[in-house]
Each structure stands twice: as C-alpha cells, then as structure tokens.
Amino acid sequence: MIFIDGVGFGKPDREINPFFKYGFRAFSETFGEIPTLQKQRLKTEDGIYLFPADACLGVEGFPQSGTGQTSIFCGFNAPKFLGRHFGPYPYSTLIPRIRQENIFKEFLDKKLEVGFVNAYPKIFFDYLASGKQRLSATTLCCRLSGIRLNDFEDLRQGRALSAEIDNSRWVHKLGYELPVIEAETAAERLLEMAKKNSFTLYEYFLTDHLGHGRNADTFEDTMHTLDRFLLYILKSLSPEMTLVICSDHGNLEDISVKTHTLNPALTITAGKFALELSEKIRDLTDIKPAIMGLYG
Numbered sequence: 451m452i453f454i455d456g457v458g459f460g461k462p463d464r465e466i467n468p469f470f471k472y473g474f475r476a477f478s479e480t481f482g483e484i485p486t487l488q489k490q491r492l493k494t495e496d497g498i499y500l501f502p503a504d505a506c507l508g509v510e511g512f513p514q515s516g517t518g519q520t521s522i523f524c525g526f527n528a529p530k531f532l533g534r535h536f537g538p539y540p541y542s543t544l545i546p547r548i549r550q551e552n553i554f555k556e557f558l559d560k561k562l563e564v565g566f567v568n569a570y571p572k573i574f575f576d577y578l579a580s581g582k583q584r585l586s587a588t589t590l591c592c593r594l595s596g597i598r599l600n601d602f603e604d605l606r607q608g609r610a611l612s613a614e615i616d617n618s619r620w621v622h623k624l625g626y627e628l629p630v631i632e633a634e635t636a637a638e639r640l641l642e643m644a645k646k647n648s649f650t651l652y653e654y655f656l657t658d659h660l661g662h663g664r665n666a667d668t669f670e671d672t673m674h675t676l677d678r679f680l681l682y683i684l685k686s687l688s689p690e691m692t693l694v695i696c697s698d699h700g701n702l703e704d705i706s707v708k709t710h711t712l713n714p715a716l717t718i719t720a721g722k723f724a725l726e727l728s729e730k731i732r733d734l735t736d737i738k739p740a741i742m743g744l745y746g
Contacts, residue, residue: 451651451694451741452640452683453522453588454676455515456658458700458713459502462486466706468660472673476680490714497724498684502714504733505699509535512710515658516540518698518734519587524551525738539584545594552591553649553738560745562648566592567640569600569610571624588653602626609643611636614656614672615679633678641686649741661701663708684720692721692744696737 464470469484477484481492492500505513509529514537520528529535557564600610612620615636620626644650656672687693700713719727730740
C-alpha cells in the first residue's frame with residue numbers, strides 16, 4: 451500500500467489543479483488521461499483501476515487526516531464514532547480502537563510479515579523519548595502493534611525510504627550525510643522490500659502540505675518526484691503483487707483553497723487482486739476489510 455495524504459478528484463483546470471499544470475504522467479501515461487470530478491473511474495487493458503472512495507463518511511464538515519487515516523487503517527467509521535472529523539492526529543478516544551483494530555495487528559495476529567518502510571530522523575525519536583504522543587495514525591498503528599520504526603541507519607543502508615522519496619529533505623533540511631537518490635531508485639527499493647512481507651506500507655504526506663500552500667519554492671520538484679515514483683511503481687509491479695494507492699481526503703487537487711475539500715479520495719488498485727479490490731472499495735472504511743479479505 452502507498453498512502454498519499456490529501457489527494458482527491460478535482461476540476462480539469464491547470465490553474466487550480468496541479469495534476470493538470472504539471473502533466474502528471476503517472477495518470478496520463480497509465481490511463482491515457484488525468485482523472486477529474488467528471489471522470490472518476492478509469493482502467494487500463496492490463497487491469498489497473500482508478501476510482502473514488504468517499505471520504506466524508508456521512509459526517510458533515512471537511513474530512514480530516516486523523517479520522518480519515520484511522521478509517522483506512524482500522525476499517526471503521528472514525529468520524530461517525532467521534533461525531534465529527536478530526537485531525538491531523540487521531541483523537542485520544544480513537545486510540546483504544548486503533549490498538550485493537552489496526553491492519554498491522556490483524557496481519558501479525560495471522561502470523562504474517564508486515565513492514566512500514568518510512569524512516570524517521572533523530573529529532574523524531576527525541577520527540578518520542580520526551581513522552582509526547584501526538585502521532586500520526588500510521589505511526590500509532592506501528593507503536594501500538596510493536597513494530598519497530600526505521601531510523602537513519604535503515605535509510606542509509608537502503609532498508610527504508612524517506613518520507614519525501616528521494617532523501618532530499620534529510621540532506622538539505624536536516625543535514626544528514628546521504629545521497630539524494632532518483633525517484634525510480636526509491637520505487638525499486640520499495641518493490642524489493644514489499645517482496646519480503648504480506649503487507650507493506652509506505653506513507654507520503656507532502657501532497658497535503660502542498661495543498662495547504664506550504665513549500666511553494668519546491669512545488670514543481672515535489673510533484674515531479676512523486677510522479678516519477680508512482681509511474682515506475684505502476685510500470686514495474688510484479689503480476690504476483692497487489693498494489694493499493696489510497697488517500698484520506700481531497701486537498702491538492704484544488705489549490706484555490708488552503709483547506710481540505712469534500713471531493714472523493716483518490717484510489718488505485720493494480721496487480722493480482724486489483725479488480726476484486728476495486729469492486730469492494732466504496733469508501734475509506736472498505737479499504738482494510740477488502741485487503742484482509744484476500745487472506746481469508
């Protein structure tokens with residue numbers, strides 16, 4: 451699974467939709483066109499499916515990351531449980547359910563191997579050591595399931611990926627001595643790591659940051675790096691693998707506003723069970739049970 455924060459279906463307007471402005475090849479070369487609100491379902495002859503997932507889940511207001519990601523990784527309607535959308539981090543009353551119902555735990559309960567491939571810098575581990583607990587849904591799922599989080603050495607050895615794909619923020623912002631790698635190199639590493647597990651997750655959050663108007667000076671480079679990464683994954687996926695690309699809410703598809711949107715969240719399935727998953731996923735809460743259903 452590649453989780454991409456804050457990507458929905460937008461208008462075919464290059465002034466407000468970066469996927470049109472930058473000619474996102476992972477869409478245009480794979481499906482022949484870029485998805486829009488008017489065309490939310492695309493597929494290829496070799497069985498790659500692009501479709502919407504409802505992120506509002508019957509609750510008023512703009513979907514948020516805390517409840518949206520909990521709904522994806524735990525398979526229940528988190529905003530309905532809370533009575534509202536909440537984010538960016540899961541609300542405290544969600545944590546007991548995350549502990550018991552997250553997708554990593556379910557795989558581990560079945561004695562199956564799992565992997566979360568993101569690496570974290572020292573500043574993050576210092577934050578954990580301070581006792582602070584404002585963590586993303588993905589990090590909480592790992593911590594509550596006893597999954598070790600990757601560090602600098604894992605990233606240096608090629609056993610993990612940076613959150614920005616190519617190590618550039620680690621090098622230029624954090625001062626680590628690392629090579630800045632090609633997006634295709636990162637994609638190949640992810641595919642190799644995924645061969646070792648029944649379930650592997652990579653999380654990408656810069657899309658949501660761009661949608662909120664941050665990192666304007668690196669907007670184009672960030673978009674192109676993600677584009678090359680996803681295009682390589684989609685072109686190089688083994689027929690025996692199954693890929694799910696999903697998001698928690700809309701945002702980046704409409705940069706005329708700095709808020710999230712009410713648009714459906716982007717979802718793509720490819721590989722061995724792509725059709726089955728595409729038929730079962732209608733909203734965020736369907737993603738986890740659809741995946742677990744492949745394992746009986």
